[in-house]
Amino acid sequence: MIWEQNLRAIRRRDPALAELLENTPSADGLDVITAKNGDPVPVWRNQPLASRYDPRREAQAWAAGIVNDVPSAGRAYLVFGLGLGYHLEALLQKDPGAHFMVFEIEPGWWRRLLELRDVRHLIKHKRVFIQPAFDFSAGSPVFDWLLQGTFAGEVKVAEIPAYRDLFPEAHHQWRQGVLDSLHHLRVGLATREHWKDVWLQNSIANLFAIFANPGVSDLLDSLTATPAVMVAAGPSLNEHLETLRGLVGRVPIIAAGTGVVPLVQAGIHPDYMVSIDPGEANYAALKDYLDLPDTTLVFFSSLHPRVAAEFRGPKVSAFADQEHLPQWLGELAGWNHKGVLPDAASVAIPTFKFILDLGCPEIILLGQDLSFLDPENFYAGRRKITVTDYLPRTNIAGETAYTTRQLLTMRRELEMYIAQANQRGRRVYNASRTGLPIAGAAPVDFAAWAREQAGRRFTRPESILGQPSPEEILEKLREPLATVRRELSTLRETAAAATLALAPLRDQNRPPDPLGAPALAGRVPPGTPGGYPQAARKATADQLSTAVPRLNQILNHTAYQKIIRRTVSNLDLLVRTRKLDLDTADAAQVRDFVTMLYNFATAVGGRAERYHAELRKIEPGKPDAL
Known part of the structure; x- marks a missing residue:
């Protein structure tokens, strides 16, 4: 009965994974005992894989070592092993706003575990993604998930202690793949952040x-x-x-x-x-x-x-x-x-x-x-x-x-x-x-x-003759440069409109000023769900509905796509990884989300202004300007 319930939950979310598990026989030799607190505990070769007394408390102590600080917005976790779910439950309790990718790499082993405990609440959880294998190649679901986590904030790596010992070779490959991928992504993001303006300046030069x-x-x-x-x-x-x-x-x-x-x-x-x-x-x-x-x-x-x-x-x-x-x-x-x-x-x-x-x-x-x-x-x-x-x-x-x-x-x-x-x-x-x-x-x-x-004898292909002179290049660039400057001007205006729409929302959601009047998000009536008043939620939703079309205009603007996009934060990724649910978000989450949108619009406007000025330096008739 438990297995069928778990399987149905998996099938709704990942039919291919459900088919894999359904066609895989359960692992032999994986037994179960009941802990003192009544929870099931898996046993492998006469060795319990969790506490005989209270596996939940053991998992909570483990999670406390993983989440030993105030969780940052957008934090993501990669976890080696799901087991019977105790460890993931403990992590979710410690960091309820995080995203989790969990790896169960032995289908027969996992099928047997799915027969022992109802974990539908974890399978269905919108911020939990369970993977039966680890493929870290570019474009894979794991790589894309790591990209989002790296871009949005912090990625933490954890493993169920028993799994590290049970699957040492797979654990080594997994951990090495995770570390290499994270470094690859962090190097890429750091490189972009360091060189983003230089790239564009050099392109103009x-x-x-x-x-x-x-x-x-x-x-x-x-x-x-x-x-x-x-x-x-x-x-x-x-x-x-x-x-x-x-x-x-x-x-x-x-x-x-x-x-x-x-x-x-x-x-x-x-x-x-x-x-x-x-x-x-x-x-x-x-x-x-x-x-x-x-x-x-x-x-x-x-x-x-x-x-x-x-x-x-x-x-x-x-x-x-x-x-x-x-x-x-x-x-x-x-x-x-x-x-x-x-x-x-x-x-x-x-x-x-x-x-x-x-x-x-x-x-x-x-x-x-x-x-x-x-x-x-x-x-x-x-x-x-x-x-x-x-x-x-x-x-x-x-x-x-x-x-x-x-x-x-x-x-x-x-x-x-x-x-x-x-x-x-x-x-x-x-x-x-x-x-x-x-x-x-x-x-x-x-x-x-x-x-x-x-x-062998090798002869290089001859250089292509008839390339344009400096004067011809500058004359031919006259109209294109004017077009690009016009596009940058309209992008600057669109960004200014988005900033104007977001500014009141940002100001309303500032943290309370200890020396002055509290901000809207700080005026929280006792017992307010999520620590954010309903009136503030409605006001936020109304103002976001005004600002979002402006932000979409920025994202679809030609000058943003062709020039500015590489020099500012990737808003698509940020929004995807920091999804805001106004029905459940607290004041800090709303404030962070609005500030992120405001900073993006401000950065786009500033970059458009800057490169409009840079391109004005290129005047037809002055070859040395290039």
Whole structure:
């Protein structure tokens, strides 16, 4: 009876999961006893998996160690194991406004537990999501849930103690996947927060360079019969430099970012060099290696503008997949599309994508170690950088190597692109003998592979001629720039209207002033449900109904989508993770939600004003303005 009730509840919420459980036999050897307080306790191999006396109290003590502070708004929990639900119940009691993703990874085990206790209240709970497996790949439900939790606030990781011991290998894989995914997301969000304005400023500074040069789209599928070598600056590159020298003119050599430095130091000029980093550190690393007449610079709009301006050699430009201003201007001006490269945490990603777009059937990863044997030396060539925050990992040779969370994040993203390449029939090989293994990239003896290329000859595709002059670019941008400025003006006005609609609501919901009159949210009659008076709920609902259409206008505005979106908080994610139920919310939750909306509208208006002014600096007839 209990099993059927639980199964029906699961089927209403997740039919596929219900079918999986229904077709899985119950685990043998999982028995049950009754605790002193009358609750069922599962027993495995004669060992109780919870307290024989009071499993609820035991779970409450466990939850108190997990939630040992005042919960933050939007907090999310990942929990390894549901068991009979005691631990999740305790967490819900300690942090009732949080979201929970719970993993039960053994279907037969879970089916047996579902026969022992009615947990329909947990299965049906709108903020509880139960997963039978852990897939942390980008786009998976788990990854999207982690993204929302990371963006909205805080993510906590917990496990039922018994599960950690019962499933040690699965627990290790789960925990490592969670930590790696969280770091990947946090790095991405921190990167966006740190660079959001620089990206846009660089895009404006690089407008001339973007449109004055051919695009990567002009090189699409131009090397379909030629394998390529992608060079990174990992320490193993040093041992391959002489072999690589023999490949000059035979196969395209493509440097990823500062991978060009050890090549030039060794007297090897690559055929292509991909550079995307917007910061001063990137310019400082490259400034002495920009006079390369035989190397083509591949760059996109957010690159540090001095790298593009000072490079002495042919150039090919691209649009960044998350930076839309240059692309928008190009569309308005009627120019051909330059092509898009991914704006990633590492230059290795757009470099790999560029090689894929060239059509190369085979890609050799050289110096892509993602680790280092000596913490004092993790960069090929003559540059030494000390890394202190490192993690031990087993490398390809079975030795202990050291890596960082940033490098692990980079590997995760690179492996995603390699998987796509493999699906398209491309072959990817890893020439490093001391680096970390990379999924989808088979080990290769680089010297032997190089000998197989002895009969090859490679000629770079000729540069596309007939690119516009500075004067032509500026004249053609006259009307597009005016259009973009008009759009920014209307966005600024829309944001101001939203701010105006939200301001009274924000003021009414301020915390009480101890030295003055209390705010509306503070005037709480005794016994008011949720600590928020009904009159205030109605007033809030009415005022939100006025403000929300303005916010939707912002989200759908072209200038927001094309320019501002990347420079402010993602309102869609924030609203999705901090859903406001006015029937149950307390005063603090209402205040936080309204403040979030107000801050978003204010930020959009400020950014629209700022970039309207930035674009006014570009005056047709003054080529040096770009």
